[in-house]
Amino acid sequence: xxxxxDLLVIGGGSGGLACAKEAAQFGRKVAVxxxxxxxxxxxxWGLGGTCVNVGxxxxxxxxxxxxxxxxxxxxxxxxWNIAQPVHHTWSVMAxxxxxxxxxxxxxxxxxxxxxxxxxxxxxxxxxxxxxIRGLTKAxxxxxxxxxxxxxxxxxxxxxxxxxxxxxxxxxxxxxLFWLKQSPGKTFSEFLMDxxxxxxxxxxxxxxxxxxxxxxxxxxxxDQVKYFSPTQQQMAxxxxxxxxxxxxxxxxxxxxxxxxxLESNRLQVTWKNTDLGTEETDSFDxxxxxxGRAPDTETLNLEAVGVKTNxxxxxxxxxxxEATSVPHIYAVGDITEGRPELTPTAIAAxxxxxxRLFGQSSELMDYDNVPTTVFTxxxxxxxxxxxxAARQCYGxxxxxxxxxxxxxLEFTVAERDATQCYMKMVCLGERxxxxxxxxFIGPNAxxxxxxxxxxxxxxxxxxxxxxxIGIHPTCAEEITKLHITKRSGLDATVTGC
Amino acid sequence: SFQAHKEDKPQKLLEMNGxxxxxxxxxxDLIVIGGGSGGLAAAKEAAKYEKKVMVLxxxxxxxxxxxWGLGGTCVNVGxxxxxxxxxxxxxxxxxxxxxxxxxxxxxxVKHSWMAMTESVQNYIGSLNWGYRVALREKKVTYExxxxxxxxxxxxxxxxxxxxxxxYTAEKFLIATGERPRYLGIPGDKxxxxxxxxxxxxxxxxxxxxxxGASYxxxxxxxxxxxxxxxVTVxxxxxxxxxxDQDIANKIGEYxxxxxxxxxxEFVPIKVxxxxxxxxxxxKVTAKSTxxxxxxxxxxNTVLLAIGRDACTRKIGxxxxxxxxxxxxxxxxxNDEEQTNVPYIYAVGDILQDKLELTPVAIQxxxxxxxxxxxxxxSKCDYVNVPTTVFTxxxxxxxxxxxETAVEKFGxxxxxxxxxxxxxLEWTVPSxxxxxxxxxxxxxxxxxxxxxxxxVLGPNAxxxxxxxxxxxxxxxxxxxxxxxIGIHPVCAEV
Numbered sequence: 001x002x003x004x005x006d007l008l009v010i011g012g013g014s015g016g017l018a019c020a021k022e023a024a025q026f027g028r029k030v031a032v033x034x035x036x037x038x039x040x041x042x043x044x045w046g047l048g049g050t051c052v053n054v055g056x057x058x059x060x061x062x063x064x065x066x067x068x069x070x071x072x073x074x075x076x077x078x079x080w081n082i083a084q085p086v087h088h089t090w091s092v093m094a095x096x097x098x099x100x101x102x103x104x105x106x107x108x109x110x111x112x113x114x115x116x117x118x119x120x121x122x123x124x125x126x127x128x129x130x131x132i133r134g135l136t137k138a139x140x141x142x143x144x145x146x147x148x149x150x151x152x153x154x155x156x157x158x159x160x161x162x163x164x165x166x167x168x169x170x171x172x173x174x175x176l177f178w179l180k181q182s183p184g185k186t187f188s189e190f191l192m193d194x195x196x197x198x199x200x201x202x203x204x205x206x207x208x209x210x211x212x213x214x215x216x217x218x219x220x221x222d223q224v225k226y227f228s229p230t231q232q233q234m235a236x237x238x239x240x241x242x243x244x245x246x247x248x249x250x251x252x253x254x255x256x257x258x259x260x261l262e263s264n265r266l267q268v269t270w271k272n273t274d275l276g277t278e279e280t281d282s283f284d285x286x287x288x289x290x291g292r293a294p295d296t297e298t299l300n301l302e303a304v305g306v307k308t309n310x311x312x313x314x315x316x317x318x319x320x321e322a323t324s325v326p327h328i329y330a331v332g333d334i335t336e337g338r339p340e341l342t343p344t345a346i347a348a349x350x351x352x353x354x355r356l357f358g359q360s361s362e363l364m365d366y367d368n369v370p371t372t373v374f375t376x377x378x379x380x381x382x383x384x385x386x387x388a389a390r391q392c393y394g395x396x397x398x399x400x401x402x403x404x405x406x407x408l409e410f411t412v413a414e415r416d417a418t419q420c421y422m423k424m425v426c427l428g429e430r431x432x433x434x435x436x437x438x439f440i441g442p443n444a445x446x447x448x449x450x451x452x453x454x455x456x457x458x459x460x461x462x463x464x465x466x467x468i469g470i471h472p473t474c475a476e477e478i479t480k481l482h483i484t485k486r487s488g489l490d491a492t493v494t495g496c
Numbered sequence: 497s498f499q500a501h502k503e504d505k506p507q508k509l510l511e512m513n514g515x516x517x518x519x520x521x522x523x524x525d526l527i528v529i530g531g532g533s534g535g536l537a538a539a540k541e542a543a544k545y546e547k548k549v550m551v552l553x554x555x556x557x558x559x560x561x562x563x564w565g566l567g568g569t570c571v572n573v574g575x576x577x578x579x580x581x582x583x584x585x586x587x588x589x590x591x592x593x594x595x596x597x598x599x600x601x602x603x604x605v606k607h608s609w610m611a612m613t614e615s616v617q618n619y620i621g622s623l624n625w626g627y628r629v630a631l632r633e634k635k636v637t638y639e640x641x642x643x644x645x646x647x648x649x650x651x652x653x654x655x656x657x658x659x660x661x662x663y664t665a666e667k668f669l670i671a672t673g674e675r676p677r678y679l680g681i682p683g684d685k686x687x688x689x690x691x692x693x694x695x696x697x698x699x700x701x702x703x704x705x706x707x708g709a710s711y712x713x714x715x716x717x718x719x720x721x722x723x724x725x726x727v728t729v730x731x732x733x734x735x736x737x738x739x740d741q742d743i744a745n746k747i748g749e750y751x752x753x754x755x756x757x758x759x760x761e762f763v764p765i766k767v768x769x770x771x772x773x774x775x776x777x778x779k780v781t782a783k784s785t786x787x788x789x790x791x792x793x794x795x796n797t798v799l800l801a802i803g804r805d806a807c808t809r810k811i812g813x814x815x816x817x818x819x820x821x822x823x824x825x826x827x828x829x830n831d832e833e834q835t836n837v838p839y840i841y842a843v844g845d846i847l848q849d850k851l852e853l854t855p856v857a858i859q860x861x862x863x864x865x866x867x868x869x870x871x872x873x874s875k876c877d878y879v880n881v882p883t884t885v886f887t888x889x890x891x892x893x894x895x896x897x898x899e900t901a902v903e904k905f906g907x908x909x910x911x912x913x914x915x916x917x918x919x920l921e922w923t924v925p926s927x928x929x930x931x932x933x934x935x936x937x938x939x940x941x942x943x944x945x946x947x948x949x950x951v952l953g954p955n956a957x958x959x960x961x962x963x964x965x966x967x968x969x970x971x972x973x974x975x976x977x978x979x980i981g982i983h984p985v986c987a988e989v
Contacts, residue, residue: 056983057920064921065597071590072599078584079612079723080591082605093598096924205598343981343988369980380982408576409583412615446955449987450962456979457969466874467965468881469855470892471570472579475961476855 003130005031007356008146010124010132010299013049015332015345016152017108022353024115031144032112033134035123037298039174040159040167046105047112047119050154050333051342053101058177059197061097063374066204070376074413088205090182098178120144125300129325148356151299151306151315151323151330152349155292155340160189165258169266170286173198183207184284187268189255193373195289196238200376203247210248210281212255212270234379237419237440241377244416253279258286294334304328309336319363321352339369370452372445377419380444382452383436389425398435399428401461401481405493407442408472420474424461424481432461437478447475524548526868527651527665529643529811532568534844534857535671536627541865543634550663551636552643552653556675558692559685565624566631566638569673569845570854572620577695578715580616582886585722589888596925607723609700617696645812649839652812667868670818670827670835670842671861672811674804674852679707683767687778688798691716699774701725702796707764709735711885713801714747718888721756728757728793730764732785732802736885740897743933743950750889750931761785767798806846816840821848831875833864851881882949882964884957889931892960894967896948901937910947911938913973917989919954934989936976944973951986959987 007023009016012034020032036053038044045053065088072086112119122134122142132149134142157172173194176183185208188195195211202209243249255270256278265282272279294314301308307316307324314336321329329352332338332345347364354360370382389398402423410417425436437451454464469476483491526542528535531553542549555572557563564572584607591605631638641653641661649664676690689697691712702725706717709731721727729751736744752758762782770777775796782791806825813820813827819836820827826848833841841864844857859876866872882894901910914935922928937948949963963971981988 051983060920061597061924064924065594065599068590068594068597068599071587072594072601075584075587075591075605077615078580078587079608079610079615080584080587080605081608082591082601086594086599086601089598089600091598092596092600096596096598100923341980342983347980365978370982372982408579411619412580412583443955443958445982446958446987447962449982450959451965452962452982453966453971453976453979454962454969456975457966457971459965459969463968464965466877467968468853468859468877470882470884470957470961470964471854472575473884473957473961475958478961479965 003145003147005029005118005144005146007031007148007150007353008132008144009033009150009152011049011152011154011295011332011334012047012108012119013152013154013332013345014051014342015154015349016049016150017047017112017349018346019150019152019331019349019353020117021111021115022350023357024117026353026357028357030116031118031120031146033120033122033124033132033144035121035135037123037156039156039172041171041175043175043178045178046102047108047121048101048105052104052108054174054177056342057104058097058101059173059194059201060374061100062093062177062201062205063197063376065093066201066376069204069206070415074409074415077413085206090205091180093205094177094179101177123298125298126304126306127300129304129328147327149328150321150349150352151296151328151334152332152345153295153299154333155294157288158291158293159288160255160290163255163257165260165266166255166286166288169258169260170288172288176287182284183287185282186210186285186287187212187266187281187283188287188289189213190289193375195287196242196375197373198287198289199247200242200374203242203245204376208248209246210250210283212250212253214252214254214273234381234421234423234438234440237421238373238375238377238379241419241440242375244418245376292333292340296334306330312336320355321348321364338366339371341369341371344369368452368455370448372448374445377440378442378444379438379440380448381436381438382448383434383455384425385436385438386423386425389435393427393435397428399426399432399461400424400485401426401483402485403477403481403483403491403493405441405474405477407474409442422478422481423485424464424478426461434459434461434464439474439478441474443474447478450475451478522649522664522666524550524637524663524665526550526667526669526865527552527643527663528669528671529651530568530671530673530807530844531566531627531638532671532673532844532857533570533854534673534861535568535669536566536631536861537858538669538671538843538861538865539636540630540634541862542869543636545865545869547869549636550665551631551638552641552651553638554640554642554655556642558690559678560689560693562693562696564696565621566627566640567620567624571623571627573692573695575854576623577616577620578691578719579886580619581612581695581719581723582715584612585719585888588722588724593921593925593927609697609723612723613696613698620695643811645816645818647815666839668840669861669864670808670811670813670840670846671844671857672807672846674806674845676800677803677805678800679764679802681765681767683769683778684764684800687767687769687776688800690800694799701799702775703794704728704797704799705730705780705793705795706799706801708801708803709733709737710801710803711736711739711887712804713799714751714887715885716799716801717756718751718886721751721754722888727755728759728795730759730762730782732763733761739885739891740893740899740948740950742898742935743891743893743952746931746933746952747885747887747889747891750928751887753928754888759791762791764798765790770794804845804852808846824848832867833860833876850878851883853881853883856881877968880964880967882960884960886957889952890954890956892949892951892956894949894960894964895946896937897950898935898937898948901939901948905939905941905947909940911940911944911973912936913938915989917953917986919986921954932986936973938973946971946973946976951989953986955986962987 006028124132315330331348333340372380406417420441426432469479525547641655766781828848843860845852885891932953934951938944
């Protein structure tokens, strides 16, 4: 029979909504199914997906709250008479953030309405390749058929279920941003940057925070062991900074169990692999940030033959976002081999809609996608990490320029800039094309964005050197990079 | 110290002293007049190539008697103190925002001008010191003396105590920069201050009238208001002449909405002192530029920011035949920064038709020296130089303004893409929805190449820098569109 919709999108997050709204622009009949399965702790939220509700948005706002805490300390040095220390109230911040997120939920619903996209607050699963069965919270069923289906159900935080008590007593980022009360003294086991970001802002607002890590931080980001007088690792610079500001790090340890105490606090037991000992401490909150799992379990993908990666569980797609079933597509965090970022999901979703309904043939370019980790000292990067470049081209064929710099605003505020660092990875030969740029410092995202464009244009080191700097900014230091790692010279920037 | 010597003094003596290749027995290979951004960059670069270099730097005190150390305008009375005071004002705003983000403190926080100025001046002092050390380490001779040409290849250096010395060099670099202009009305030099005085003012300026509409005027007005002072700006005609006017107006609007009064189309004709003090009370009389209206106002401080004049009239240029633009005082140079006298070069704010920016002066100075002494051929690229105006709402730009693009290419050949945006960090404190703005101007005939970039919003400088690099690489709209944004930051817009 005739399918009801031209496009059905399962998942109302960054990728799904972008795709749906774009398709509607072409006058197509579009529907979106969005449903949030409550977290083990019972947290749920509205339309908009991870980014809006439990990701980028609340994270950046809470990061901002922490940065403002630093600003309050700096302000004294700039002449503002403010009594220290200043105290922070979680509930004021959380309420403000949550209200803003709710306004975004509302905004998305209005947008869908305006664009005549039908919205179902239902959990979808495949009945057959063109049919989705939607279930409301109350259990009411609706059948929807569509010519094209896009799966954009994203991911949810994983629990380390092998650790006793992890599921019963721990929270994840899904819960953190919706807590009505302060998390208090917090323990976090960490594998990804989410944990560092959260630990960063929790410390910044005055909470006692401990991060436990088994191995190296920011896995997948830049990780360099370089044999020079100073060992430089972007990741360790970030954590060093956090440590100097009070976040506790327990390295090369792993938790073994979580128990609830009579006081209602939580006791965490862990093994210290260096000392071979077992240690414990009690916390108000235990937060897991050990990775995210794709939300595909309840979709019934096997019934329609959509293939997933056996290891990661993510949906396998080709360069046009198509799954193993021709009219079924996938975008966003759910797809295998793609960066888990909002802007890429949005771009991929839009381009997909343009190809399906707008006679475009443009494919998504996943190369040179810039990103930023919003730790207290932010880390922005685009392009290849140093290791990837060495691996790709050989150590002899790449040149790495770097510098330690001091943001002007830190001077008067007497703030430590030891970890403010930047490096640029270039091809050694010919025009010295820039392969990657890494920046640690304030406003890293703002700094990197424009350079990402430059790299997309094939920017070379000489072109960058011809670009005049804007003074006084941190970004201008990038245009002045000239000390190579190879030279072993001191890379500290000294004055104008 | 050295004395002037005749042509026939044996070169051997100089060689024995360990100095290499000073031809024609000049004292120096290069004498730089002016120890600012351009001059110091050039001097330090020349020293790298083992040239014998001297820097003469001298600050003529302001009408109110103010002076400063080595480093030039940027370090002492320009970019550096300006950005720090701008930061102080931004922190005031951050204090207000922080309450909405959960921080608790007593209602009103007061600002101490003296505390801020002391911190800022201490930092500047460390920079002055740093420069002196750097010159010493690089074996550049530095004299705190006023340099002026007295004859071919010869300058006279006069120090604070009036002691004169003569020096000769094979080549010279003029980098004397500029100083603030005065109105030429009764009371201006006696009672008004300029940016030369503001950053080290030993008392809070209080209720201030800023005269002018340059970026200096707006930046100063902006941070003074941000620190809690009552500020009025008196503008003769338009704001930020030479900048994109669409954006200039938005900047003005924002400042007005944030408590700064603007008096438009008036010029002061007289400044009188009502009461002496720190600050005192001044009466300003102003005349309308359109009709015969006269107004009066009372202020604690009057800050003049109506423009800057090149320091070229009293350095003996006539004695060596260096031509200057008689009207503006600026020095025309070729694309190798050479004046009409082959052995005399110039960089920085004094150049005709070039941008008055520190990084431009530094780049020009360095490249010039590399061409002179290291066989390099690169010339300073003055095209697509990015800038930022650090007004309360910051403005970053690179390339053509909308008006200039229309003029040059024709309205039908350019496409302007624009967007208002609301920085995420301003949502929670409910600040200024829809004030931030970004626009790019593309040349339709050249593959929609981006020829102008403008952003109005926080951290505009940080945002603009990378775009400037991309524009240098010939960025097109298509490439811009296909670049993924970092989320959530302002720059992704």
